[in-house]
Amino acid sequence: MSIESQMREKLLIALEPTRLDIINESELHAGHxxxxxTGNSHFRLLIVSPVFAGKSRVDRHRLVNTILADExxxxxxxxxxxxxAPGEQLT
Amino acid sequence: xxxxxxxxxxxKQIANHDxxxxxKGTKQFPQxxxxxxxxxxxxYLGVDYQDINVLDDMSVRDGVKAxxxxxxxxxxxxxxxxxxxxxxxxxxxxxxxxxxVLDEKGILYDKSKLMA
Numbered sequence: 001m002s003i004e005s006q007m008r009e010k011l012l013i014a015l016e017p018t019r020l021d022i023i024n025e026s027e028l029h030a031g032h033x034x035x036x037x038t039g040n041s042h043f044r045l046l047i048v049s050p051v052f053a054g055k056s057r058v059d060r061h062r063l064v065n066t067i068l069a070d071e072x073x074x075x076x077x078x079x080x081x082x083x084x085a086p087g088e089q090l091t
Numbered sequence: 092x093x094x095x096x097x098x099x100x101x102x103k104q105i106a107n108h109d110x111x112x113x114x115k116g117t118k119q120f121p122q123x124x125x126x127x128x129x130x131x132x133x134x135y136l137g138v139d140y141q142d143i144n145v146l147d148d149m150s151v152r153d154g155v156k157a158x159x160x161x162x163x164x165x166x167x168x169x170x171x172x173x174x175x176x177x178x179x180x181x182x183x184x185x186x187x188x189x190x191x192v193l194d195e196k197g198i199l200y201d202k203s204k205l206m207a
Contacts, residue, residue: 057175057179057182057183058173058174058175058179061161061175061176061178061179062160062161065161065162065163069162072162072163073162078125078163079162079163080125080177080178081178082178082182091182091185
């Protein structure tokens with residue numbers, strides 16, 4: 001299973017998102033100083049989930065980081081994210 | 092440094108400086124785009140901040156992740172309080188809540204730069 005589908009499965013189970021975009025941006029960072037060059041290092045997430053309602057941005061990010069702790073300890077080196085509860089304006 | 096020493100050192104940095112940015116590279120020479128974005132925002136606002144280059148010391152790089160319970164760099168502290176990483180700081184800048192935090196905590200910045 002690719003790291004991307006592994007992350008998708010974990011996020012789908014934990015957050016029951018109504019929208020989940022996972023964009024692999026590793027290519028954009030290939031060759032930069034600390035880039036491992038694995039093709040699985042830099043990801044961008046957009047998540048809309050009811051689980052985020054009433055939570056601060058820091059708490060939302062911590063929750064995602066906890067769900068993906070294994071990936072972050074492994075090949076995922078950067079994880080940009082936008083987190084929304086349903087009904088919040090997407091920016 | 093031992094992990095206890097690192098924790099003490101980090102605690103001292105965020106106690107002694109109103110605004111601290113743990114980053115890859117320096118404010119003059121960021122070595123990662125995410126760190127660079129936060130340095131750009133703080134620079135634009137004219138905030139006086141202490142930059143700490145985590146690439147200089149592996150124990151600080153790992154230590155600040157554990158200290159903040161946050162797995163990535165950059166990390167911004169204001170008056171000893173963890174604010175977030177690049178995405179959060181950028182969103183706080185965009186929606187004005189970063190300036191609100193600076194106001195509430197009495198940190199000076201250049202308001203003339205901001206649109207009304």
